[in-house]
Amino acid sequence: MPTDQLSITFAALADPTRRAILARLTDGEASVSELAEPFDMSLPAISKHLKVLENAGLITRSRDAQWRPCRLDPGPLREVHGWIEHYKKFWEESFDRLDEYLRELKKKEKKHVRKPVKK
Amino acid sequence: MSANQSKSSGSATVELPKVILTRTFDAPREVVFQAWTDPKQLAQWFGPHHFTNPSCEIDARVGGAVSIDMRGPDGVVYPNRGVIRELVAPEHIVFTLALQDDAGNALIDSLISVTFAEEQGKTRLTLSARAVNASADAAQYLKGMHEGWSQTLDRLIDVVPNDREIAAVRIFDAPRELVWKMWTEPKHMARWWGPRGFLNTIYELDVRPGGVAHFVMHGPDGTDFQNKLVYTEVVKPELIAYDHITGPLFHATVKFDDCGDQTRAAFRMEFESVALRTRVVEEYGAIEGMNQTMSRLQEVLMSGVPEEFVISRTLDAPRELVWKAWTEQDRMSQWFGPTGSKVTYSKNDLREGGIFHYAMTASDGTEMWGKWVYREVVPPQRLVWVHSFSDKDGGVTHHPMAPDWPAEILSTVLFDEQPGQKTTVTIRWAPINPTEAERKMFETGMASMNQGWGGTLDQLEAYLSRS
Numbered sequence: 001m002p003t004d005q006l007s008i009t010f011a012a013l014a015d016p017t018r019r020a021i022l023a024r025l026t027d028g029e030a031s032v033s034e035l036a037e038p039f040d041m042s043l044p045a046i047s048k049h050l051k052v053l054e055n056a057g058l059i060t061r062s063r064d065a066q067w068r069p070c071r072l073d074p075g076p077l078r079e080v081h082g083w084i085e086h087y088k089k090f091w092e093e094s095f096d097r098l099d100e101y102l103r104e105l106k107k108k109e110k111k112h113v114r115k116p117v118k119k
Numbered sequence: 120m121s122a123n124q125s126k127s128s129g130s131a132t133v134e135l136p137k138v139i140l141t142r143t144f145d146a147p148r149e150v151v152f153q154a155w156t157d158p159k160q161l162a163q164w165f166g167p168h169h170f171t172n173p174s175c176e177i178d179a180r181v182g183g184a185v186s187i188d189m190r191g192p193d194g195v196v197y198p199n200r201g202v203i204r205e206l207v208a209p210e211h212i213v214f215t216l217a218l219q220d221d222a223g224n225a226l227i228d229s230l231i232s233v234t235f236a237e238e239q240g241k242t243r244l245t246l247s248a249r250a251v252n253a254s255a256d257a258a259q260y261l262k263g264m265h266e267g268w269s270q271t272l273d274r275l276i277d278v279v280p281n282d283r284e285i286a287a288v289r290i291f292d293a294p295r296e297l298v299w300k301m302w303t304e305p306k307h308m309a310r311w312w313g314p315r316g317f318l319n320t321i322y323e324l325d326v327r328p329g330g331v332a333h334f335v336m337h338g339p340d341g342t343d344f345q346n347k348l349v350y351t352e353v354v355k356p357e358l359i360a361y362d363h364i365t366g367p368l369f370h371a372t373v374k375f376d377d378c379g380d381q382t383r384a385a386f387r388m389e390f391e392s393v394a395l396r397t398r399v400v401e402e403y404g405a406i407e408g409m410n411q412t413m414s415r416l417q418e419v420l421m422s423g424v425p426e427e428f429v430i431s432r433t434l435d436a437p438r439e440l441v442w443k444a445w446t447e448q449d450r451m452s453q454w455f456g457p458t459g460s461k462v463t464y465s466k467n468d469l470r471e472g473g474i475f476h477y478a479m480t481a482s483d484g485t486e487m488w489g490k491w492v493y494r495e496v497v498p499p500q501r502l503v504w505v506h507s508f509s510d511k512d513g514g515v516t517h518h519p520m521a522p523d524w525p526a527e528i529l530s531t532v533l534f535d536e537q538p539g540q541k542t543t544v545t546i547r548w549a550p551i552n553p554t555e556a557e558r559k560m561f562e563t564g565m566a567s568m569n570q571g572w573g574g575t576l577d578q579l580e581a582y583l584s585r586s
Contacts, residue, residue, distance in 0.1 A: 004520070004522060004523075006519065006520060006521045006523075007522065007523040007556065007560060008519060010523070010559065010563045011556070011560070011561050011563075012337065014559045014560075014562070014563045017271040024584035025381075028579070050252055058359040068154045072582070080564075081523070083564065084564050087428065087564070088430075089457055089530060090456065090457050091430045091546060092430075092457060093431040093456075093458045094418065094454060094455055094457065096436075096458075097453070097454035097455075097458065098434065098441075098444060098445075098454040099432075099435070100435055100454070101392075101444060101450070101454045102435070102436035102440060102441065102444060103435070103436075105436070105440060105444070106436060106440070
């Protein structure tokens with residue numbers, strides 16, 4: 001079992017049902033039965049998914065209200081998003097720099113070509 | 120079709136049908152005859168739709184044994200056992216066949232006679248299959264005998280090409296929907312298309328009638344091949360037909376038959392002329408190439424089709440220059456890494472098996488070591504290496520922040536020449552022998568980058584930006 005936060009979050013996000021639950025929660029808090037509605041799944045099955053999300057810190061469940069609504073916690077999600085963005089950014093910015101570098105190289109080459117002509 | 124009656128082993132009386140079918144195949148007798156007597160070929164077509172033959176043996180001589188295990192779409196295996204009674208190549212063959220259920224109980228004993236007659240270069244095949252004995256449980260199998268043999272002969276066509284054609288049949292250990300995806304999604308198709316050693320840059324894959332596919336096949340020796348297709352018929356997930364409109368010209372058809380958790384794919388290329396077909400086979404090794412292509416697809420399917428990370432960019436510079444910028448140490452440190460980062464080298468040995476060991480210092484001062492072990496260096500077309508995180512001494516480490524990030528990633532970079540002195544660079548990443556946890560983490564992360572988790576990521580991203 002993974003112990004670091006990032007791996008735990010990724011493991012929780014690996015399941016499409018759990019991702020759909022999170023997407024639903026972006027509209028605001030919801031009860032277990034509300035969350036179960038779009039899926040062809042039993043309440044215990046949904047509860048299991050919620051447990052995984054809760055353990056990963058992706059959702060919190062209120063202790064006050066009797067229906068214990070689920071709420072999205074953006075913290076771990078932000079960390080995962082940052083991780084993914086890092087790789088995207090790595091190559092996109094590298095490509096930008098490469099593009100820029102190649103442009104300079106071509107400029108220099110052109111100058112080299114022109115010199116003898118000017119003489 | 121006629122029927123007589125027989126007392127079966129049980130008390131019930133069953134009708135014993137006789138099936139007679141004729142078909143004409145646009146292929147020489149020898150070719151059609153061989154499809155019946157070569158066990159490898161026989162396995163590719165014998166049996167009705169949705170069936171495969173996990174085991175198929177035939178000892179092609181009088182008295183020789185026939186042993187075919189037929190697997191139904193539900194995974195149930197039906198053994199067929201028989202003996203060859205007569206065999207005159209390439210004219211006729213007579214054999215017995217006892218069909219059993221999966222528990223080994225006899226269902227139907229048949230006598231099968233096939234004649235091959237030559238008709239103006241084509242082959243007229245006549246099949247006679249007569250049930251000579253049947254158990255009381257065989258009623259439904261007897262009822263299906265005619266249709267079963269008819270479908271069986273339909274499938275025989277798939278392995279008997281005419282002299283302008285090349286044909287191949289493959290059984291893939293994957294459901295049909297997945298095999299379909301492999302043929303119709305660029306990121307998947309790029310991974311297996313072409314003979315061994317070929318890589319692909321796919322620009323367009325518009326799989327619908329009238330749609331165009333445009334891709335470049337990169338040969339292992341550095342030669343690039345432009346390919347353009349126009350799809351003529353697309354029936355998801357059953358059939359794809361297209362015209363190959365860059366040389367060599369041909370029409371291709373791929374049929375996918377659903378065999379439960381397996382898929383039977385029948386591939387056929389029809390060339391404009393016999394001469395062109397001969398040239399493609401003899402000069403380009405097209406048959407071997409097609410077999411290798413199918414084997415690669417099988418391997419990709421067996422690997423569980425892990426997600427890959429793919430990113431590409433078209434740069435306004437000729438390919439030679441991009442290659443230089445990528446492979447020459449001083450040039451690479453000018454651009455490699457995100458804005459504000461700096462690369463320093465321990466070594467860069469640009470050859471197969473050579474090592475590039477570097478430190479990247481981010482704009483915030485954090486230093487990370489990385490290591491590439493080059494697998495393929497083909498200037499100016501491709502660069503393939505195994506990437507891992509590393510330490511100062513060049514050891515392989517895990518990512519310090521994410522131990523479940525794959526330890527080794529196969530990185531493939533293709534440099535494809537574009538008109539107007541431009542170059543398209545495509546980078547692909549795939550984890551190497553990942554553990555289950557590594558595979559999950561990589562796929563979750565990469566899938567989100569490639570396709571946004573089917574829309575959910577967009578919603579989550581929007582949420583993050585406003586919370």
